[in-house]
Every structure is written in C-alpha cells, then in structure tokens.
Amino acid sequence: MQEDNAQRPLVAGPDDGPEPPFPIRVAGKVIKGFGRGSKELGIPTANIPITGLSVGGHSDLSSGVYLGWAGLNPLSDTSLPSDTSTSTSSASAAPPHTYAAVLSIGYNPFYKNTARSVEVYLINDFGGRDFYGAELRLLILGYVRPELDYVSVEKLIEDIRTDIRVAERSLGREAWRRWREEEWLVDWGRDLEVVRPEDVGITG
Numbered sequence: 100m101q102e103d104n105a106q107r108p109l110v111a112g113p114d115d116g117p118e119p120p121f122p123i124r125v126a127g128k129v130i131k132g133f134g135r136g137s138k139e140l141g142i143p144t145a146n147i148p149i150t151g152l153s154v155g156g157h158s159d160l161s162s163g164v165y166l167g168w169a170g171l172n173p174l175s176d177t178s179l180p181s182d183t184s185t186s187t188s189s190a191s192a193a194p195p196h197t198y199a200a201v202l203s204i205g206y207n208p209f210y211k212n213t214a215r216s217v218e219v220y221l222i223n224d225f226g227g228r229d230f231y232g233a234e235l236r237l238l239i240l241g242y243v244r245p246e247l248d249y250v251s252v253e254k255l256i257e258d259i260r261t262d263i264r265v266a267e268r269s270l271g272r273e274a275w276r277r278w279r280e281e282e283w284l285v286d287w288g289r290d291l292e293v294v295r296p297e298d299v300g301i302t303g
C-alpha cells in the first residue's frame with residue numbers, strides 16, 4: 100500500500116532518448132469508463148478498449164504507468180476540442196492535435212477493476228469538453244512506475260500529479276521532444292497495418 104511518494108525521481112528513461120522496447124505504438128477509439136477520472140480524481144482519462152487494441156506488432160503490454168506522445172485523429176467524425184494549452188510540451192511549433200501524455204495500463208488496484216484497461220491523460224486543458232469516439236494514437240516512449248494501491252484517493256491523485264510532472268520533464272528533453280513529429284503519430288493517412296514489430300524495435 101503506497102503512503103508516500105516524496106522519494107520519486109522526476110524524470111524517467113535515459114537523457115539520450117527512449118530505449119527498447121520503446122517506442123511502442125498503440126491505437127484505439129475513446130470509449131466510456133466508470134466516470135471516475137473527472138468526478139473523483141479531477142483528472143479525466145481517455146479510455147481505449149484493450150480488446151482489439153492495435154499495439155504496433157506487439158500483442159502484450161505489461162501493466163504499469165507509461166509516458167509518451169498522443170495524437171487525436173483530426174479526420175475523425177467527432178469534432179475535436181481545440182488545443183488551449185500554452186505549456187512547453189504543447190509549444191505552438193508542435194504538430195496540431197498531439198499532446199504529452201501519461202497513461203495507466205492495468206486493473207487500477209485502488210478501484211479493483213476486474214477488467215484490464217488503458218487510460219490516457221492528455222496534458223492539455225480541453226476546457227471541460229470530451230472527445231468520446233475519437234481515434235487516439237499513442238507513441239509510448241517510457242515506463243514510469245508500476246500501478247499501485249493507495250491508502251486514500253488523495254494519495255492516488257498525488258501520485259498521478261507527480262506522473263504528469265515526470266512526463267512533462269522527461270518529454271521536454273531534446274531526444275524525447277522530437278518524437279512528437281514522428282510520422283505514424285501525425286500522419287493519419289497512413290495505414291496502421293504497415294507497423295511491424297521490427298519497425299518498433301521488438302524482435303523475437
């Protein structure tokens with residue numbers, strides 16, 4: 100049971116860029132969850148289905164908290180909320196509809212879910228708007244920590260807030276920032292199926 104996160108490191112992964120098995124590419128449509136993200140935690144998460152999840156050539160993804168860049172399909176039917184962020188991780192030169200992201204994969208031990216889920220917090224203020232049904236692509240670049248149980252909801256929130264800071268600092272490094280321009284993430288005209296295990300650094 101997690102009680103204190105004061106000792107956590109504030110960056111994840113090496114300064115010179117992501118290391119194997121990253122990057123891992125994951126895609127899916129935003130679906131409904133339990134509605135706890137915005138109501139109980141004040142941190143909305145875009146849930147994507149784990150069944151039929153398109154993981155770039157890789158069918159298994161271990162449970163845990165990860166960071167990376169996320170893209171929302173500007174061509175999808177759902178009209179996307181506008182990007183209102185002014186933070187460094189969403190600098191105006193960055194490709195549109197891409198965001199720094201932290202995500203949790205697993206059973207949410209604090210809530211004891213019976214189904215595994217993938218939940219993504221996009222580090223951007225969408226002004227209270229949602230984007231259910233939109234297609235989301237995730238370029239996962241690093242592992243942050245295992246999913247944990249907590250003594251209180253406040254401690255869970257505190258750790259997720261720290262995850263967000265870790266993601267901002269980690270992705271802000273030169274060798275991590277440039278992945279935001281990565282073709283698969285920004286080019287929605289390109290077919291998902293062309294992504295092969297060897298393309299994403301996974302062999303064997």
Ligand SMILES: Cc1cc2nc3c(=O)[nH]c(=O)nc-3n(C[C@H](O)[C@H](O)[C@H](O)COP(=O)(O)O)c2cc1C
Pocket residue numbers: 132133134135136137140144146164201202203206207208209210211218219220245246247248255259262263
């Ligand atoms: C960065 C991040 C880290 C998380 N870490 C944990 C965790 O350690 N333990 C846990 O039980 N849930 C964790 N969660 C999941 C939240 O509990 C979950 O997103 C929340 O319950 C909202 O669920 P909902 O989308 O079904 O409403 C994390 C979520 C995010 C975005």
Ligand SMILES: Nc1ncnc2c1ncn2[C@@H]1O[C@H](COP(=O)(O)OP(=O)(O)O)[C@@H](O)[C@H]1O
Pocket residue numbers: 129130131132133134135136137138142143144145146219220221222223224225227228229230231
């Ligand atoms: N910054 C954000 N990151 C992720 N989702 C967001 C964000 N801002 C708004 N949303 C929207 O909020 C929705 C609701 O999230 P949440 O409260 O976790 O409910 P649910 O349990 O249905 O996932 C997400 O599906 C998404 O459409």
Ligand SMILES: [Mg+2]
Pocket residue numbers: 132133134136143144145146218
């Ligand atoms: Mg959610």
